[in-house]
Amino acid sequence: MERTAKPSEPPAEIALGERMNANTVTVITGTPGGTYFRAGADLAFALDDGDRMRILPILGKGAGENAYDLRFLKGVDLGFVRTDTLEQLRQDKRLKNIEQRIQYIAKLFxxxxxxxxxxxxxxxxxxxxxxxxxxxxxxxxxxxxxxxxxxxxxxxxxxxxxxxxxxxxxxxxxxxxxxxxxxxxxxxxxxxxxxxxxxxxxxxxxxxxxxxxxxxxxxxxxxxxxxxxxxxxxxxxxSILGVYNSPKGSPRYEKLVRFVDAFFGQFDKFLSPPRHPKWREVNLAASVSGWTRFQPAQDWLDRHRGPDAAPSPELTRFFQSQAGRSADKDEIYRAYLKWRRSQ
Missing domain, CATH: 3.40.190.10 (Periplasmic binding protein-like II)
Structure with missing residues (x-):
């Protein structure tokens, strides 16, 4: 049987497809009407930036199955999982070095x-x-x-x-x-x-x-x-915003770096209606025992709260209001988020 030649794609279409794939980050969420599903929609609406950043939520079964989707499905970059998820995966004898495969960007609610x-x-x-x-x-x-x-x-x-x-x-x-x-x-x-x-x-x-x-x-x-x-x-x-730990320098890694910058840098967008009220519980600086933070996320936090970071005018004003108060960094950051919402 004679094979039909596949028509070549126009260069403009090839470029469009490559750009869309390079700037789309997928997140596995939960069942319709659930909190993870709503949180995924919030990510999509709040962080959409045309051709530069698109978040594509995917329906999932929930935190248990999300961990496997995040680990094995090639098209899944992020997923809503839980602090007890690693223990769940460690019990699966088929899996090895799971701590290096699945990491976290931030502890959520x-x-x-x-x-x-x-x-x-x-x-x-x-x-x-x-x-x-x-x-x-x-x-x-x-x-x-x-x-x-x-x-x-x-x-x-x-x-x-x-x-x-x-x-x-x-x-x-x-x-x-x-x-x-x-x-x-x-x-x-x-x-x-x-x-x-x-x-x-x-x-x-x-x-x-x-x-x-x-x-x-x-x-x-x-x-x-x-x-x-x-x-x-x-x-x-x-709950945790989990991430597949892609190799540094890979296209997938680079778009996750851009996601981290957008998520952390624009987190204010999640703190008021119509976003889910649970976002107001989030402390981006909080660590999760037993988990490894995705390196670009750790780098972002270090740059913005380290001794060499240049604080914004509003952050400077906040720290001035906290003069004489003894607290660790996480507590101060939680207080800052609460103060910022009240402004």
């Missing part, structure tokens, strides 16, 4: 443990031995939620179904609770009508828990139909 159950379930220990849904297999809730229950000493019968299906199963009494580990407020819980039958169950933080987990609360401001006047105690895990 916390994802809280949500446990939706009937009013008869007063505390997390009431769920021992019962069927509990942990979202779909491979999701962030599937990994972090199960580990949180284990760290709290509660053994349950885990079920993996999507959240809408889980809510219907809960209404019918087929499962005892629906778990979600996500940044509050979670959309599917925000819109859930409890009909005076369901509530969010407390999960009190234990000092024996892994350092990846921290105490947190859920309030009536977050969920007016699910929480009363008294806040609900729970636990949380940190």
């Amino acid at each position: 916390n994802d809280e443990l949500h446990i939706l159950a009937p009013l008869s379930v007063e505390k997390i220990s009431d769920l021992a031995g019962k069927r509990v849904s942990f979202d779909v297999k491979g999701s962030g809730t599937d990994y972090s939620g199960r580990v949180m229950f284990k760290e709290l000493g509660i053994s349950v019968d885990p079920v993996n179904v999507d959240q809408p299906t889980a809510l219907e199963m809960l209404r019918k009494g087929e499962i005892a609770a629906v778990v979600s580990v996500a940044a509050k407020p979670v959309a599917f819980l925000e819109g859930f009508d409890p009909k005076n039958r369901f509530h969010l169950v407390p999960a009190t933080y234990s000092e024996t828990m892994n350092e990846a987990y921290v105490p947190a609360t859920l309030s009536s401001v977050d969920y007016p139909r699910l929480v009363g006047a008294q806040p609900v105690e729970t636990v949380a895990v940190g």
Whole structure:
């Protein structure tokens, strides 16, 4: 059979394609309506700069699967993962030197443990031995939620179904609770009508828990139909903007350097509506125990907070207002972000 010759592409089209690929950074997010999905959209809208920088969000299953996508999918540059993700990957005997493959640009906000159950379930220990849904297999809730229950000493019968299906199963009494580990407020819980039958169950933080987990609360401001006047105690895990550690000097590395400059340099854009309110919790200077920061991100921070950095007039004004105050760099930076938002 005679082969049909492939028409050559015009030089202008070749140049356009090369430019688009060189300036597009992809980020694996989460399911529609979730916080990671919204945060990915915020990155795209806030940092879009025509031909110079484009952020392309990709739907994902959540932090658990995102780690594998970030490690193995050739088209994924960034991903929303969690502080406990490396431990998850270390347990996979197929993977080697994962700390050098996946690094982080910045620690972001916390994802809280949500446990939706009937009013008869007063505390997390009431769920021992019962069927509990942990979202779909491979999701962030599937990994972090199960580990949180284990760290709290509660053994349950885990079920993996999507959240809408889980809510219907809960209404019918087929499962005892629906778990979600996500940044509050979670959309599917925000819109859930409890009909005076369901509530969010407390999960009190234990000092024996892994350092990846921290105490947190859920309030009536977050969920007016699910929480009363008294806040609900729970636990949380940190989210991270993870990055594939591409070889220095490669085209992929160079565009990630440009992303770091844009993300850190224009972070003010994330601190007011319509961006997700969770961005206001972010301290760009915060380090993450057990993780390695992507070198261009570390270089950016060193340049802008090092002894030789030339502070902006507003930063100088802020530090003058802090005269005589004793605090470490991370604390001062958090105070600076809070001060800047108030200006």
